[in-house]
Each structure stands twice: as structure tokens, then as C-alpha cells.
Amino acid sequence: MLNFNLQVxxxxxxxxxxxxxxxxxxxxxxxxxxxxYGGGSIKRCGLxxxxxxxxxxxxxxxxxxxxxxxxxRITSVRQGVELCRENRVELVLAVGGGSVIDCxxxxxxxxxxxxEPWDFFQGKARIGKALPVGTVLTLAATGSEMNLTAVxxxxxxxxxxxxxxxxxxxxxxxxxxxxxxxVPPHQTAAGTADIISHIFEQYFSPTxxxxxxDRMAEAMLKACIYYGxxxxxxPENYEARANLMWTGTLALNGLLSTGKNTDWGVHxxxxxISAIYxxxxxxxxxxxxxxxxxxxxxxxxxVKLAEYARRVWAIHGDDDFAxxxxxxxxxxxxxxxxxxxxSLKEIGVEEGRLEEIADQATADQVPLxxxxxxxxxxxxxxxxxxxxx
Amino acid sequence: MLNFNLQVxxxxxxxxxxxxxxxxxxxxxxxxxxxxYGGGSIKRCGLxxxxxxxxxxxxxxxxxxxxxxxxxRITSVRQGVELCRENRVELVLAVGGGSVIDCxxxxxxxxxxxxEPWDFFQGKARIGKALPVGTVLTLAATGSEMNLTAVxxxxxxxxxxxxxxxxxxxxxxxxxxxxxxxVPPHQTAAGTADIISHIFEQYFSPTxxxxxxDRMAEAMLKACIYYGxxxxxxPENYEARANLMWTGTLALNGLLSTGKNTDWGVHxxxxxISAIYxxxxxxxxxxxxxxxxxxxxxxxxxVKLAEYARRVWAIHGDDDFAxxxxxxxxxxxxxxxxxxxxSLKEIGVEEGRLEEIADQATADQVPLxxxxxxxxxxxxxxxxxxxxx
Numbered sequence: 001m002l003n004f005n006l007q008v009x010x011x012x013x014x015x016x017x018x019x020x021x022x023x024x025x026x027x028x029x030x031x032x033x034x035x036x037y038g039g040g041s042i043k044r045c046g047l048x049x050x051x052x053x054x055x056x057x058x059x060x061x062x063x064x065x066x067x068x069x070x071x072x073r074i075t076s077v078r079q080g081v082e083l084c085r086e087n088r089v090e091l092v093l094a095v096g097g098g099s100v101i102d103c104x105x106x107x108x109x110x111x112x113x114x115x116e117p118w119d120f121f122q123g124k125a126r127i128g129k130a131l132p133v134g135t136v137l138t139l140a141a142t143g144s145e146m147n148l149t150a151v152x153x154x155x156x157x158x159x160x161x162x163x164x165x166x167x168x169x170x171x172x173x174x175x176x177x178x179x180x181x182x183v184p185p186h187q188t189a190a191g192t193a194d195i196i197s198h199i200f201e202q203y204f205s206p207t208x209x210x211x212x213x214d215r216m217a218e219a220m221l222k223a224c225i226y227y228g229x230x231x232x233x234x235p236e237n238y239e240a241r242a243n244l245m246w247t248g249t250l251a252l253n254g255l256l257s258t259g260k261n262t263d264w265g266v267h268x269x270x271x272x273i274s275a276i277y278x279x280x281x282x283x284x285x286x287x288x289x290x291x292x293x294x295x296x297x298x299x300x301x302x303v304k305l306a307e308y309a310r311r312v313w314a315i316h317g318d319d320d321f322a323x324x325x326x327x328x329x330x331x332x333x334x335x336x337x338x339x340x341x342x343s344l345k346e347i348g349v350e351e352g353r354l355e356e357i358a359d360q361a362t363a364d365q366v367p368l369x370x371x372x373x374x375x376x377x378x379x380x381x382x383x384x385x386x387x388x389x
Numbered sequence: 390m391l392n393f394n395l396q397v398x399x400x401x402x403x404x405x406x407x408x409x410x411x412x413x414x415x416x417x418x419x420x421x422x423x424x425x426y427g428g429g430s431i432k433r434c435g436l437x438x439x440x441x442x443x444x445x446x447x448x449x450x451x452x453x454x455x456x457x458x459x460x461x462r463i464t465s466v467r468q469g470v471e472l473c474r475e476n477r478v479e480l481v482l483a484v485g486g487g488s489v490i491d492c493x494x495x496x497x498x499x500x501x502x503x504x505e506p507w508d509f510f511q512g513k514a515r516i517g518k519a520l521p522v523g524t525v526l527t528l529a530a531t532g533s534e535m536n537l538t539a540v541x542x543x544x545x546x547x548x549x550x551x552x553x554x555x556x557x558x559x560x561x562x563x564x565x566x567x568x569x570x571x572v573p574p575h576q577t578a579a580g581t582a583d584i585i586s587h588i589f590e591q592y593f594s595p596t597x598x599x600x601x602x603d604r605m606a607e608a609m610l611k612a613c614i615y616y617g618x619x620x621x622x623x624p625e626n627y628e629a630r631a632n633l634m635w636t637g638t639l640a641l642n643g644l645l646s647t648g649k650n651t652d653w654g655v656h657x658x659x660x661x662i663s664a665i666y667x668x669x670x671x672x673x674x675x676x677x678x679x680x681x682x683x684x685x686x687x688x689x690x691x692v693k694l695a696e697y698a699r700r701v702w703a704i705h706g707d708d709d710f711a712x713x714x715x716x717x718x719x720x721x722x723x724x725x726x727x728x729x730x731x732s733l734k735e736i737g738v739e740e741g742r743l744e745e746i747a748d749q750a751t752a753d754q755v756p757l758x759x760x761x762x763x764x765x766x767x768x769x770x771x772x773x774x775x776x777x778x
Contacts, residue, residue, distance in 0.1 A: 001566075001631040003404025008397065014648070015392025177390075209628035211615060212636045215608030223601040239598035242390040246647065247601045255644075258403070258635065 001209045001259035008253055010146045011172040014246065016238075018174045019050060019136060023058035025172045029132040030090025033062040034083055036104045037095045038069065042138065045182045051095060051136065063087040065107075068096065071153045071160060071274055071281070072103035077117045080107030084131065091171075094135045097191075098142025098281075101135050102150035105168040108133045118154060120163050127165025135173040140180055140245040141191035141282060143198060143252025145173035153275055160275035175249065177241035185232045188244075189338035190282030192228035195248045196221060197285040201264045202256040204296075204304060204371040210259050217256050218311050223247045225312070228338055265369025266292045269379060272360045279347055286340045287347070290332035291385040296372040297324055304371070332389075343389040354383040390598045390648035397642055399535045400561040403635065405627075407563045408439060408525060412447035414561045418521040419479025422451045423472055425493045426484045427458065431527065434571045440484060440525065452476040454496075457485065460542045460549060460663055460670070461492040466506045469496030473520065480560075483524045486580075487531025487670075490524050491539035494557040497522045507543060509552045516554025524562040529569055529633040530580035530671060532587060532641025534562035542664055549664035564638065566630035574621045577633075578727035579671030581617035584637045585610060586674040590653045591645040593685075593693060593760040599649050606645050607700050612636045614701070617727055654758025655681045658768060661749045668736055675729045676736070679721035680774040685761040686713055693760070721778075732778045743772040 013021055026033060033055065042048045055062050065080045084092065084107060094104035108130040110117035119125040137145045144150065149164040183191070203217040223243050230240040250256075269292075270284040297305055306320040309327020317323045332342070341347050349357075358380040367373040374382070402410055415422060422444065431437045444451050454469045473481065473496060483493035497519040499506035508514040526534045533539065538553040572580070592606040612632050619629040639645075658681075659673040686694055695709035698716020706712045721731070730736050738746075747769040756762040763771070 001404075001628065001635075003407060005400065005402050007400035011394065011396035013394050015390075018392060209631065211628075211632045212609060212612040212639070215611050216605050216639075219604030219608045220601060222604050226600060239390065239600075242598065242648070243600045246390075250601070250605075250644075255639075259631070 002207055002261070004258045006254050006258055008146060008169065010170050010253075012146065012175060012249070013172060014175045016176060016178055018176050019047070019054070019179075022051065022136065022174060023054045023060065025134060025174070026060055026091055026093065027058060029134075029171060031058070031060045032088055032090045033060055034065060034080060034087070034089045034092045034107065035062045035095065036065045036068060036080060036092060036100055036107065038097070038100050039067065041182070042095055045179070047095065047136070047138065047179060061087070062093075063089060068100045068103045070099045071278055072099040074118050074121075074152050074154045076103050077106045077110055077152060080104070081110040081117060084111045089131065091132045091134055094133065095138065097137070097139030098144040101133075101137075101142070101144040101170070102152060104133050104135070105130070105144070105150040106152055109165065109168060121152060121154070121159070121161040127163060127168060130165070130167035132171045133168065135170045136179070137173060137175050137245070138179050139183055139187065139191055140241070140248040141194040143195075143248055145170055145175065146249045146253040151271070158275045160271040162271075173249075175245050177238055177245045180241045180245060181236045183235070185235070185339060187280075188231050188235070189228065189340050190280045190286070191248070192224050192231070192244060192282070192338060193286035193335055193340060194282030195244070195251050196224050197266060197282070197289060198252045199224075199256060200289065201267060202260060202262045203308070204263055204301075205260040206370050207260040213256055213258055213260060220247045220251050220256070221312050225334060232338060261370040263369040263371045265372040265374050268365070268368055269357070269361045269382065272357050273344070273349060276353070276357070277348055283340055283347065286335040286338075287342060287344055287386050287389065288382060289335070290328055291382045291389060292372065293328045293331065294385065295374070295378055295382045297321070297328070301371060344383065344387045349387065351387055354380060354387060357383055391596055391650070393647045395643050395647055397535060397558065399559050399642075401535065401564060401638070402561060403564045405565060405567055407565050408436070408443070408568075411440065411525065411563060412443045412449065414523060414563075415449055415480055415482065416447060418523075418560060420447070420449045421477055421479045422449055423454060423469060423476070423478045423481045423496065424451045424484065425454045425457060425469060425481060425489055425496065427486070427489050428456065430571070431484055434568070436484065436525070436527065436568060450476070451482075452478065457489045457492045459488045460667055461488040463507050463510075463541050463543045465492050466495045466499055466541060469493070470499040470506060473500045478520065480521045480523055483522065484527065486526070486528030487533040490522075490526075490531070490533040490559070491541060493522050493524070494519070494533070494539040495541055498554065498557060510541060510543070510548070510550040516552060516557060519554070519556035521560045522557065524559045525568070526562060526564050526634070527568050528572055528576065528580055529630070529637040530583040532584075532637055534559060534564065535638045535642040540660070547664045549660040551660075562638075564634050566627055566634045569630045569634060570625045572624070574624070574728060576669075577620050577624070578617065578729050579669045579675070580637070581613050581620075581633060581671070581727060582675035582724055582729060583671030584633070584640050585613050586655060586671070586678060587641045588613075588645060589678065590656060591649060591651045592697070593652055593690075594649040595759050596649040602645055602647055602649060609636045609640050609645070610701050614723060621727060650759040652758040652760045654761045654763050657754070657757055658746070658750045658771065661746050662733070662738060665742070665746070666737055672729055672736065675724040675727075676731060676733055676775050676778065677771060678724070679717055680771045680778060681761065682717045682720065683774065684763070684767055684771045686710070686717070690760060733772065733776045738776065740776055743769060743776060746772055
């Protein structure tokens with residue numbers, strides 16, 4: 001186990017009708033808000049009206065930034081920064097999933113930075129101070145509601161890059177599982193795959209001796225495997241939605257990475273793909289993961305991959321390679337059972353661009369990942385295997 | 390799953406030589422410290438000298454309160470409050486295990502309260518403001534290093550009572566597993582039992598649908614069961630000490646109780662015993678737990694107790710009662726294998742006082758516990774079974 005520091009200041013308000021406490025939470029930081037959200041879903045389900053009512057009742061001024069897209073754009077960030085400055089905003093309130101929250105985080109940091117917000121992603125500036133951010137989560141997936149990172153895309157350069165900073169932790173996050181009842185099956189599936197991928201990126205680590213972290217990761221994987229299919233079939237099953245939502249938050253709030261080197265190779269590859277093709281993040285990950293597992297399986301990694309197969313999928317057997325391969329097959333079957341596409345071809349990726357994707361994914365870092373240790377050609381192998389899986 | 394709020398502000402600095410960062414952490418809050426510790430163990434192992442050197446190097450003034458005992462006394466709290474006031478202390482630094490940390494917490498709150506600190510434990514005053522508390526942990530056990538509670542004994546009244554308050558969260562806790570290399574086998578065993586008991590008090594809950602919390606609890610139980618015996622046989626096994634230490638912290642920092650009613654019946658009974666007999670807390674718990682499990686096993690609780698046996702002890706079988714009983718036996722055998730006494734008789738409890746202990750344990754709350762729902766006579770049954778187990 002490696003040395004680590006951990007401090008997660010976000011206040012979590014979890015459960016039915018916790019939105020009712022929104023006004024009180026906001027007023028701890030001020031009474032001028034930028035309300036950031038995506039498409040029309042929060043209007044269709046009545047959440048928008050409920051929030052506006054709360055803001056009005058509490059005499060909280062709000063400006064709005066709507067239309068934040070999945071794979072949120074730096075152009076939205078720029079608009080948000082402008083709105084905050086024009087309206088002397090004191091807190092950025094994200095109502096949505098990870099894309100909306102990530103956008104809100106960088107708006108909050110951008111307001112306190114004199115330059116162009118894309119600087120943060122090019123290494124030209126570090127995240128310093130930021131306005132307080134609060135969130136009302138509407139999708140179990142990214143964990144952005146309780147962590148310090150944000151991923152933003154630049155449509156001009158086809159880049160999708162993540163950054164982090166202490167000031168980006170949301171001050172509060174309201175997690176009402178009932179708000180995810182209206183999430184359609186495909187998005188529930190992609191969200192579940194996203195959570196699983198976050199767990200994998202930390203679980204598959206070269207650092208030995210992190211027993212309790214590994215068992216906790218398996219606990220969270222079991223929750224996703226158990227409740228993902230339930231939530232798809234019974235969208236209003238509170239228990240399923242609650243377990244997925246809380247697992248999504250715990251899976252990427254720093255707990256699972258304590259004391260470990262983490263991997264994040266699959267995410268790096270997926271970011272390149274979704275920057276070009278605007279793929280749903282969790283879907284892209286689900287397609288890449290089995291191919292990644294098969295590529296990285298070797299005499300060094302087999303122990304861990306077999307442990308995964310035995311502990312998570314209850315696969316028995318003495319031959320580690322056989323057990324590991326069965327575990328990988330189970331993983332692939334699980335993603336397909338959620339209704340997710342199984343190949344890059346199906347989601348419109350062009351075979352002719354795989355080399356370019358491999359180049360970009362390894363442009364800044366080779367080998368890619370700490371458990372996987374991928375060369376550029378390893379990445380290409382993964383892409384080719386995932387292309388026609 | 391029930392609604393919950395969660396915010397754990399404590400900064401954790403975990404790993405080898407993290408004590409080196411102590412000065413920097415203290416100086417965030419001031420440069421006048423009350424150094425609180427127990428007996429001579431921190432002097433024997435050199436930790437005291439190391440800390441004093443750091444304080445001197447950073448020009449941090451310190452007063453000292455030494456001799457804080459296991460089952461810390463309200464008299465120590467009063468002394469500490471006095472010392473803080475006399476010396477205009479800005480941060481209370483606990484160097485030790487849970488007893489020292491608990492004492493430091495109530496000193497910190499007592500300084501900001503005009504009345505007598507025992508008022509907090511009699512319900513005459515609530516924990517309000519407190520001086521900042523920092524800790525250097527030397528024992529994997531209580532979890533006090535990352536939570537908001539403290540348990541204090543009153544030797545005049547033979548009472549041992551816990552209280553809590555937001556202001557009692559340590560601002561920082563330094564967790565170096567190597568500092569526990571010198572913990573003797575008996576204390577390592579008692580500490581491990583203490584951690585397990587904390588997990589049980591939250592795991593055995595009547596609240597349905599807390600799947601991810603339950604699987605995390607099992608993860609932590611497995612860590613204790615795996616590493617407890619290792620740390621006893623190989624006291625300088627860093628991996629074992631690190632897993633026990635981090636598990637002890639995670640087991641009682643709020644994570645496992647999210648969304649649940651918790652029990653705490655065994656703790657209530659043990660508090661009465663150790664207030665009278667000054668028993669090592671973890672030892673008392675280990676003796677009571679199997680008797681408690683057998684007492685509470687019925688047609689309502691058997692599902693959960695059988696799940697525990699299957700998931701933690703890998704016991705197979707279709708008959709839930711048989712499986713549950715085997716799990717209870719395994720639990721008892723495990724505590725004995727750590728070298729812990731198996732009966733109240735062995736640790737000096739008098740048979741003639743069991744009725745009085747049952748009365749006291751249920752004086753303020755009947756039924757006792759949410760999973761167990763113990764009557765006064767149930768408690769007596771547990772005590773009698775544990776007396777000559």
C-alpha cells in the first residue's frame with residue numbers, strides 16, 4: 001500500500017425529496033446562482049420547475065446556462081463564465097449528470113481565472129480558486145458529484161481532456177435516487193458501465209497489498225452487476241436506483257484509489273474516441289473494456305484478473321488463465337446483457353481512423369496505464385479487437 | 390435504504406513517515422498546542438521525541454497532558470481544559486489510540502463551554518464549538534481519528550457514555566501503520582475485535598436494501614479476519630498493519646452507516662461492564678458478540694446472520710439457521726484464535742453483578758438496539774451466556 005492523503009469535503013444529501021433542502025444549502029454561500037443544465041429532461045420530469053420554485057421562495061437570484069451537452073464543450077464553459085461575471089454569481093448550481101457537473105466545475109474555476117479556460121486543459125494554467133459549486137444529480141454514473149475532476153471537450157481541436165483541483169469539489173451534492181426513475185434504459189446501462197469502468201481503473205492496479213480497497217471495489221462491482229439489470233427492467237425500483245447512485249458516487253470519490261497506482265488507460269482511449277465521434281462515454285468504455293482485459297492479460301496480470309473472476313463472478317478452477325478468461329467473457333456478456341453495443345463498428349467508428357486514435361491516445365504517455373502498460377501498438381490491438389468484437 | 394447526510398471533513402495523511410508533515414498541518418490552525426497522550430509507550434518507541442522535535446523546529450508552543458487512560462476519565466478532560474485555558478492553546482493534538490483521541494475531543498469542546506464538561510454526557514449541554522483537534526494514531530481500533538464521537542468514563546458514577554458533534558471531527562489525522570509495529574499481540578487482538586464490532590453494529594441492521602453498504606462491510610470484515618492474525622504473528626508486517634489501520638478508520642467514519650438504522654446494543658452492554666471493571670473495550674466486545682448473536686437469532690434475523698455466514702465465512706448449506714449458527718461459531722473461534730478471553734468470568738466480572746449490568750444497560754433505552762431489539766432479560770441472557778462461555 002502506498003502513502004496517500006485523502007480529504008473529501010463534499011456534503012452529501014442523499015434520499016427522497018432531498019431537493020427540498022437545496023435552498024438552505026445554497027444560502028450558505030450566497031444568493032446569486034448560475035443554474036447549469038443540459039437538454040430538456042429536467043423540464044420534462046418537473047425538476048426544473050421544482051428548483052425554480054425553491055430559488056424563488058428563498059429569494060435566490062438565478063441566471064441560466066442550458067444546453068450543456070454530453071461530452072461538455074469548452075464553448076459552454078466560456079458562456080457560463082461570462083454569465084457568472086455579468087450577474088455577480090456566488091455559486092454555480094449544476095442540475096444534471098456528470099457532463100453538466102463537469103461543465104459547472106470549470107465555469108466556477110474559469111470565473112476566478114483571468115485567461116481562457118481551455119488553458120487549464122493545455123497545462124498553461126492550474127486550477128486555483130473557484131466559485132462554490134453545488135449539484136443536484138440526475139444520473140448515476142460519473143462520480144463527479146463528489147470529486148475534484150472535470151472532463152471537457154474542445155470541438156475545434158477534437159480533444160477531450162480531464163483536469164482536477166481541490167477547489168472543484170462540490171460543496172454539496174443532492175442525490176435523490178427517485179430523480180433517476182426517468183433515465184431511459186440505454187442511459188441507465190451506459191451509466192452502470194461507466195461506474196464499473198471507474199472501479200476497474202482503480203481495482204486493476206500494480207500496487208500490492210491493498211486488500212481492503214480491493215474488497216471494497218468488488219463490493220461496488222457486485223452492486224452494479226446486481227442492480228444495473230434491475231434498474232433497466234424496473235426503472236422505478238428505488239432500491240436499485242439508490243444502490244447504483246450511491247455506488248457511482250463512492251466509486252470515484254477517492255476511496256478506491258487510496259494507497260494505489262491507478263490505471264485509466266481505457267479512459268484515455270475512450271476520450272480520444274468520444275472527442276471525435278461524440279460517443280456516450282459509458283458505452284465507449286463498455287466496448288473497450290473486454291478488449292483491454294484480453295490485451296493486458298499476461299503472466300504478471302493474470303493473478304489479479306483471475307482474482308477478479310473468482311471473487312466477482314464466482315468462477316471456480318485452478319488454472320488462473322482459464323479462470324481469468326472466463327471472467328473477461330462474463331464481463332463482456334454482462335455489458336451486452338444491458339443492451340449496450342459490443343463493437344466500435346456498431347457505434348460508427350471508422351476502421352480507417354483506428355491508427356490515428358492509437359496515436360493520439362499514446363501521444364502524451366507511453367506506456368499507457370500502470371496495470372496495462374500499453375504501447376501504441378497494444379492500443380491499436382485493443383481498437384482492432386473492439387472494432388469488430 | 391434510508392435518507393442520509395454525510396460530510397467527513399477530516400484530512401487523512403496515511404503512510405510511512407507521514408508524521409513528518411505534522412508541523413505543517415498544525416500551523417494551519419495556530420502555533421500553540423496541547424499535546425495529549427497516554428502512558429509511556431509513545432516515549433519508549435521514540436514517537437514522543439520525534440513529535441517534540443517537530444514542534445520545536447516549527448516554533449510551536451506545547452503544553453502536555455499525559456497519563457490519559459484506556460476508558461478515558463472525565464478528570465483528564467477537566468485537566469486538559471484547564472491547561473488549554475491557561476496556555477491559550479489553539480489546537481489539541483492527540484497522540485495515541487481512541488482513548489487519547491476521545492479525551493482530546495472533549496477537551497477541545499470543553500474549552501469552548503462555560504460549564505462542567507460532564508454536562509455533555511448528561512444531556513445538560515450539547516457539543517457546540519470546539520478547538521481544532523489533530524491526531525497521530527498509534528492503534529488500529531476505534532475509528533475516532535475520522536469521526537465525530539467520543540466516549541468518556543466517569544469514575545465517580547461508574548458511567549461510560551458517548552457523545553458526538555460536528556466540531557469534534559479531527560481536522561487532520563496522521564496514520565502511519567509503522568507506528569503500530571510495537572503494539573503488543575493482546576492489544577492488536579483487542580483492536581481488531583473492536584474494528585469488527587464496529588462493522589457488526591452497522592452491518593446487522595433492520596433496514597433493507599443497503600446492498601453496497603453491506604458488501605463494503607463484508608469487505609472490511611474480511612480484511613480484519615485476514616490481517617488480524619498476521620499482525621499478531623508478524624507485528625512488523627506493514628501490509629497487515631496498513632490494512633488494519635485503514636479498515637479501522639473506514640469502519641467508523643460514517644460510510645457503513647449511510648442509509649441504515651444501526652444497532653449498537655453490544656456496545657451499550659460493554660460500556661456498562663467496562664465502566665465498572667475497566668476492561669479493554671475490544672476484549673469486552675469480543676466476549677459479548679457471540680452471545681449477542683445467539684440471543685438475537687430468530688426467524689426475522691436469520692436471513693441476515695446466514696448471509697453473514699455465507700459471505701464472510703464461506704459457509705455453504707440450505708438451512709439458514711444451521712448456516713447462521715456455524716457463522717456464529719466461526720466468529721467465536723476467530724476471537725479465541727486471536728488469544729482473547731472467551732468469558733466474562735475470565736476477565737473478572739462477578740456473576741452477582743450481572744443483573745445490575747442488565748439493568749443499567751437498559752436503563753435509558755428498551756428495546757436495546759435496532760437489529761437485536763433486546764429486552765432487559767435478553768441482555769441478562771447474553772451476560773449469563775457470556776459469563777461462562
